[in-house]
Amino acid sequence: MNVPISFDHEWQDLFLKSFEEDGPWANYDIYQLAYKVAQRTAVPSFHDLQAPSYLADLTPLPHQLEVAKKVVTEMNGKAILADEVGLGKTIEAGLILKEYMIRGLVKKVLILVPASLVSQWTIELNQKFHIPAVAQRKSYVWEQCDVVVSSIDTAKRMPHRDIILEQNYDFIIIDEAHKLKNHKTKNYQFVQELKKKFCLLLTATPVQNKIEEIFNLVSLLKPGHLGNQAYFEELFSAKNRKLENDEHLRELINKVMIRNRRQDTGIEWTSRKVETIPIHFSEEERALYDAIESFKEHDNPSSAFALLTLQREACSSKEAVYMTLKGMLDKESEEYTPPYPLIETLMDRIGNIGKTGRNSKAEKMVELIKKIDDKVIVFTEYRATQMYLQWLLQQHGISSVPFRGGFKRGKKDWMKQLFQNNVQVLIATEAGGEGINLQFCHHIINYDLPWNPMRLEQRIGRIHRLGQEKDVHIYNFATSGTIEEHILKLLYEKIRLFERVIGNLDDILTQLEMKDFEEYVNDVFLHSRSEGEMKLKMEHLSSIIDDMNDGEENAANAAT
Amino acid sequence: MQQHDIHQFLKGYFQSTECSILEEGNGYLTVQLTIDQDKELMNRPFYWHYLEKVGGEPNPASLTFITNEQRAPQDIKGEKVHFGSPRLHQIFQATRRFGSAIRLYEANVARSTHNTALHPWLNMNVIVSYQCDHKRDYLLSLGIHLITGNIIEDFHELLKGQALTPKIPDFTFTLSPIIKPKSGFNRLHQYIEKHIYEDDHSWAEEAKERWQQDLDLLNHFYEDIEEKPSTYDIEKKALQDQYEPRISVNVVNGGIFYLQEGTVRTLLQRKMA
Numbered sequence: 080m081n082v083p084i085s086f087d088h089e090w091q092d093l094f095l096k097s098f099e100e101d102g103p104w105a106n107y108d109i110y111q112l113a114y115k116v117a118q119r120t121a122v123p124s125f126h127d128l129q130a131p132s133y134l135a136d137l138t139p140l141p142h143q144l145e146v147a148k149k150v151v152t153e154m155n156g157k158a159i160l161a162d163e164v165g166l167g168k169t170i171e172a173g174l175i176l177k178e179y180m181i182r183g184l185v186k187k188v189l190i191l192v193p194a195s196l197v198s199q200w201t202i203e204l205n206q207k208f209h210i211p212a213v214a215q216r217k218s219y220v221w222e223q224c225d226v227v228v229s230s231i232d233t234a235k236r237m238p239h240r241d242i243i244l245e246q247n248y249d250f251i252i253i254d255e256a257h258k259l260k261n262h263k264t265k266n267y268q269f270v271q272e273l274k275k276k277f278c279l280l281l282t283a284t285p286v287q288n289k290i291e292e293i294f295n296l297v298s299l300l301k302p303g304h305l306g307n308q309a310y311f312e313e314l315f316s317a318k319n320r321k322l323e324n325d326e327h328l329r330e331l332i333n334k335v336m337i338r339n340r341r342q343d344t345g346i347e348w349t350s351r352k353v354e355t356i357p358i359h360f361s362e363e364e365r366a367l368y369d370a371i372e373s374f375k376e377h378d379n380p381s382s383a384f385a386l387l388t389l390q391r392e393a394c395s396s397k398e399a400v401y402m403t404l405k406g407m408l409d410k411e412s413e414e415y416t417p418p419y420p421l422i423e424t425l426m427d428r429i430g431n432i433g434k435t436g437r438n439s440k441a442e443k444m445v446e447l448i449k450k451i452d453d454k455v456i457v458f459t460e461y462r463a464t465q466m467y468l469q470w471l472l473q474q475h476g477i478s479s480v481p482f483r484g485g486f487k488r489g490k491k492d493w494m495k496q497l498f499q500n501n502v503q504v505l506i507a508t509e510a511g512g513e514g515i516n517l518q519f520c521h522h523i524i525n526y527d528l529p530w531n532p533m534r535l536e537q538r539i540g541r542i543h544r545l546g547q548e549k550d551v552h553i554y555n556f557a558t559s560g561t562i563e564e565h566i567l568k569l570l571y572e573k574i575r576l577f578e579r580v581i582g583n584l585d586d587i588l589t590q591l592e593m594k595d596f597e598e599y600v601n602d603v604f605l606h607s608r609s610e611g612e613m614k615l616k617m618e619h620l621s622s623i624i625d626d627m628n629d630g631e632e633n634a635a636n637a638a639t
Numbered sequence: 640m641q642q643h644d645i646h647q648f649l650k651g652y653f654q655s656t657e658c659s660i661l662e663e664g665n666g667y668l669t670v671q672l673t674i675d676q677d678k679e680l681m682n683r684p685f686y687w688h689y690l691e692k693v694g695g696e697p698n699p700a701s702l703t704f705i706t707n708e709q710r711a712p713q714d715i716k717g718e719k720v721h722f723g724s725p726r727l728h729q730i731f732q733a734t735r736r737f738g739s740a741i742r743l744y745e746a747n748v749a750r751s752t753h754n755t756a757l758h759p760w761l762n763m764n765v766i767v768s769y770q771c772d773h774k775r776d777y778l779l780s781l782g783i784h785l786i787t788g789n790i791i792e793d794f795h796e797l798l799k800g801q802a803l804t805p806k807i808p809d810f811t812f813t814l815s816p817i818i819k820p821k822s823g824f825n826r827l828h829q830y831i832e833k834h835i836y837e838d839d840h841s842w843a844e845e846a847k848e849r850w851q852q853d854l855d856l857l858n859h860f861y862e863d864i865e866e867k868p869s870t871y872d873i874e875k876k877a878l879q880d881q882y883e884p885r886i887s888v889n890v891v892n893g894g895i896f897y898l899q900e901g902t903v904r905t906l907l908q909r910k911m912a
Contacts, residue, residue, distance in 0.1 A: 082884045082886050
């Protein structure tokens with residue numbers, strides 16, 4: 080064996096001094112604690128992951144643990160993590176970083192991510208991994224903090240750049256690393272100059288177009304792994320080979336890159352079958368909707384929002400409209416005068432609908448549920464509608480239970496239990512928050528639509544999640560010639576929201592940095608002076624989302 | 640170390656450094672630091688320097704540690720302490736420093752007609768680390784009898800059940816070491832070296848292979864470039880940092896223990912039984 084052994088002599092000298100000078104001596108309690116600290120912080124084996132046992136609050140998925148283990152034991156702590164979106168690359172990176180920190184091999188860490196994700200990374204590392212990451216806001220942070228999260232654009236600028244290059248980093252993480260595909264960019268050259276003892280490059284789209292891009296990425300991580308520039312060009316680019324066709328190249332890349340596809344994760348990701356069901360108002364229902372519309376044109380802008388709400392409710396049920404009007408009357412006070420003409424007109428229209436005793440949408444729902452003949456979740460935005468639908472289903476001999484966000488934990492569980500074992504339909508006003516899994520159900524009816532795609536995603540996520548074994552059917556009700564139809568056609572269908580995969584939308588909305596999507600949509604409807612303007616604005620919104628998505632998808636496909 | 644252990648550890652640390660526990664509840668702990676501990680943990684030398692200059696009233700900080708966020712009351716404000724947090728590591732280091740050297744005597748020595756002789760044992764607890772791009776540690780707790788030179792392992796654990804006291808008990812006297820502590824340490828070093836040599840070191844050979852492989856790739860990457868750019872040296876240094884096998888022996892703590900002649904033998908026998 081020719082490994083140098085270094086003994087720490089400093090302690091011995093201090094001890095001998097104490098021995099000669101008869102002190103100072105420690106007390107036995109703290110002496111024993113010090114031994115305990117050493118025992119607990121010692122790493123018992125080269126290969127077994129220590130991190131999971133330190134992370135009580137986190138339950139990593141099997142593929143995430145496998146990635147962490149592989150990076151630590153087989154890839155020597157240098158890897159491109161290229162899982163498809165939504166499989167948890169951040170969790171994988173956190174696990175690996177934590178592992179090295181526990182082992183005492185890593186202290187100083189630099190994490191470079193897009194500006195919009197700096198806070199999210201910082202929070203996740205702190206909360207999920209107990210890693211004291213700090214978002215870089217002041218320039219002294221580089222030197223004083225061990226784990227720093229920053230945007231690459233900040234980091235590469237002076238004076239930060241020079242300070243960073245002076246730090247002796249043990250570990251570097253770069254998120255959205257596909258942005259480093261071009262070796263001529265400042266970002267690339269900056270990252271190249273960082274000392275990368277251990278390094279993770281994260282990207283969902285490792286290869287977008289050209290084969291040089293993967294060469295650049297790999298060369299950043301492990302120079303020479305794919306040969307040098309000349310060699311690589313001669314061997315691969317010159318013949319214009321494609322990555323997917325070249326077994327040898329693929330093998331080499333697999334040594335430094337891990338890419339889990341949904342299907343490899345052992346997680347069943349079934350598809351989403353989406354159907355739009357057009358609803359046609361009866362004459363009386365149309366009259367109610369149009370009456371609101373006419374007030375919208377004449378009324379003052381301060382009540383515009385209330386009218387918009389009433390219109391959405393009119394697409395749902397007369398009961399929903401009624402409850403809102405009643406609320407206006409109940410609120411009457413010295414400061415507030417209810418809009419009597421409006422209320423009177425609408426009450427009259429509601430009365431007309433009442434005479435027919437019909438609700439076109441609800442009838443369609445009953446028909447559909449009978450046809451499905453299986454468990455169904457119906458989502459509505461309004462409690463009045465929820466109660467009406469429950470009554471209506473009962474009239475048709477269909478059993479149902481309600482579900483609301485406001486229910487206490489126990490009641491939620493009970494309703495879920497009833498739904499699972501006894502009744503056919505769950506009528507919910509909210510996705511019910513996190514933690515409620517309804518994978519045993521495969522059908523969702525969006526009786527009316529929320530104006531926030533995230534909430535829609537959460538609805539679908541109740542059943543389309545890990546553990547769902549069948550395809551998921553989503554039925555969207557849209558009343559023709561109403562704002563409901565606009566939302567569905569101009570926004571949700573345009574961005575193919577319903578076919579989207581889990582997590583994807585999340586990423587896109589984060590990138591958009593759109594804080595309140597719903598507010599934006601409201602705004603479009605409230606302040607557009609014509610239908611044309613409204614459509615144009617909606618189109619604009621959906622095309623932004625779509626562009627982002629296309630970018631991701633193309634890239635993901637190219638990397639296959 | 641789990642959150643519960645951390646809680647117990649912090650409590651133990653502050654109690655043995657004479658800080659008072661102001662409040663303790665589910666998942667949290669509030670302590671009043673002593674002046675010494677404030678200087679140790681709060682990192683505010685200017686405050687103390689200023690105070691000592693003007694002779695002001697010292698006001699050491701009190702700290703609340705949240706050791707279990709889920710269980711601690713919602714409204715409580717404090718530092719979350721967990722494995723890997725700088726605060727805990729700071730306290731770990733302080734523990735190692737405060738608990739670094741000790742002198743103890745066997746307690747409860749039965750009174751006899753003659754004064755009882757206590758034999759000097761030198762104890763040293765070390766962490767041996769095998770480190771490359773991976774790492775493994777193990778602890779060695781050694782004790783050497785400074786009269787005979789006899790060395791035993793697991794010394795720390797062995798003495799756990801033994802009553803010990805920091806003051807020499809009445810009617811006892813200590814034998815002077817025949818082997819001076821300094822040469823005692825040398826003998827322990829030799830013992831550790833031998834222990835390490837006899838171990839399996841394929842891990843180091845494998846690390847060197849991985850290092851060489853990556854180095855070959857790196858050289859290939861830059862082979863056509865006559866004047867190597869700085870990135871070449873940076874990468875080369877990174878590879879060395881990453882792979883180079885190293886063994887380090889770090890002392891956790893140690894001490895001098897005065898024990899009756901038969902005590903260690905009795906403890907060993909008890910352990911075997």
